[in-house]
Amino acid sequence: MHRRTLLAATGGAVLAASGSARAEEPVDVALVLAVDVSRSIDEDEAKLQREGYRDAVTDPAVLAAIRGGMIGAIGLVYIEWAGIEYQRTVLPWTRIATEADARNWAAALAQAPRASLSWTSISGAIIHARRELTACPFEATRRVIDVSGDGLNNSGPPVEVLRDEAVAEGIVINGLPIVNDRPTFGRPPPANLDLYFRDRVIGGPGAFYIVAEDFNSFGQAVKRKLIREIA
Numbered sequence: 001m002h003r004r005t006l007l008a009a010t011g012g013a014v015l016a017a018s019g020s021a022r023a024e025e026p027v028d029v030a031l032v033l034a035v036d037v038s039r040s041i042d043e044d045e046a047k048l049q050r051e052g053y054r055d056a057v058t059d060p061a062v063l064a065a066i067r068g069g070m071i072g073a074i075g076l077v078y079i080e081w082a083g084i085e086y087q088r089t090v091l092p093w094t095r096i097a098t099e100a101d102a103r104n105w106a107a108a109l110a111q112a113p114r115a116s117l118s119w120t121s122i123s124g125a126i127i128h129a130r131r132e133l134t135a136c137p138f139e140a141t142r143r144v145i146d147v148s149g150d151g152l153n154n155s156g157p158p159v160e161v162l163r164d165e166a167v168a169e170g171i172v173i174n175g176l177p178i179v180n181d182r183p184t185f186g187r188p189p190p191a192n193l194d195l196y197f198r199d200r201v202i203g204g205p206g207a208f209y210i211v212a213e214d215f216n217s218f219g220q221a222v223k224r225k226l227i228r229e230i231a
Contacts, residue, residue: 025095028069029230030140031076032129036149036178038082038120045215046114049148052219053078054106056226063099065230073097074230075138078109079128083119084156087128093137121156122147122201126173130166144229148176148212148222152196163203172204176225178212 035049056062057076066074078091090112094105129145136143145166153159163173175197197209208228212221 025073025138026071027073027075027095027138027140028066028071029074029142029144030093030133030136030138031074031229032132032145033076033078034125034129034145034147035078035080036082036120036125036151037080037114037116038149038151039116039118040120040151041116043116045150046116048215048218050109050114052222054109055219056222057096058099058102058106059223062223062226062230063102065227066096069230070141075136075140076105077132077136079125079132080114081121081125081128082115082117084121084124086115086117087124088115089128089132093132093135095138119155120149120151120153122149122153123156123159123162125149126159126162126166127156130169130171133171143171145171145173146176146225146229147173147197147201148178148218150178150193152193153200160200163201167203170204172207173202174207174225174229175202175209176212176218176221177209178215178218 033053035053037046041049066072074096075093076096077089077093079087079089081087091105091108094101096102096105125147126145133143133145166173177193177197179193194209194211202209210221210225210228212218
């Protein structure tokens with residue numbers, strides 16, 4: 001089975017049962033949430049990441065931003081990535097227009113199993129996200145990839161090359177660098193990760209990044225980022 005079709009069984013089933021992807025329906029933005037699950041992210045940090053996304057998508061301010069769009073709906077797909085050999089679609093494309101849609105999505109994410117693998121390929125995440133945008137079943141006014149992670153690209157092709165290819169297709173890439181002071185395998189965390197995201201990861205008209213100072217502040221950073229991306 002192709003990697004892009006590998007869905008978390010429970011999460012995918014919940015969303016499929018609710019008729020998540022209704023072809024050619026319009027949305028204000030098609031948004032790929034591309035989440036780092038490399039070995040530098042431990043179990044507690046992974047839990048904080050997922051809770052951050054679940055809380056943000058169901059937050060009243062985010063829902064107000066969705067309703068305030070011209071169409072009043074967004075398309076959302078959630079992928080996880082590690083090295084160049086591993087990218088997985090955890091939750092498929094879902095149209096979110098109501099609080100019920102958001103809560104169903106959050107419940108599915110809570111049930112989805114998680115893997116953790118070595119290496120960090122932001123370029124691989126962008127490749128997979130572009131495939132998802134090509135297959136998006138919704139008619140979107142804007143296409144955005146939202147990359148979150150706590151490390152530098154150390155697997156796969158140079159991230160700048162993939163960023164530039166995506167931008168040439170009219171895709172905007174935004175970043176959520178997680179500045180984590182915890183060492184990984186005895187090595188210190190990368191310095192100036194925010195500047196790395198600014199210079200090498202984000203791109204396209206209006207592209208931006210928001211720094212999560214640590215994993216505990218991740219949820220608030222996600223909320224601020226989603227509101228800005230949707231609006």
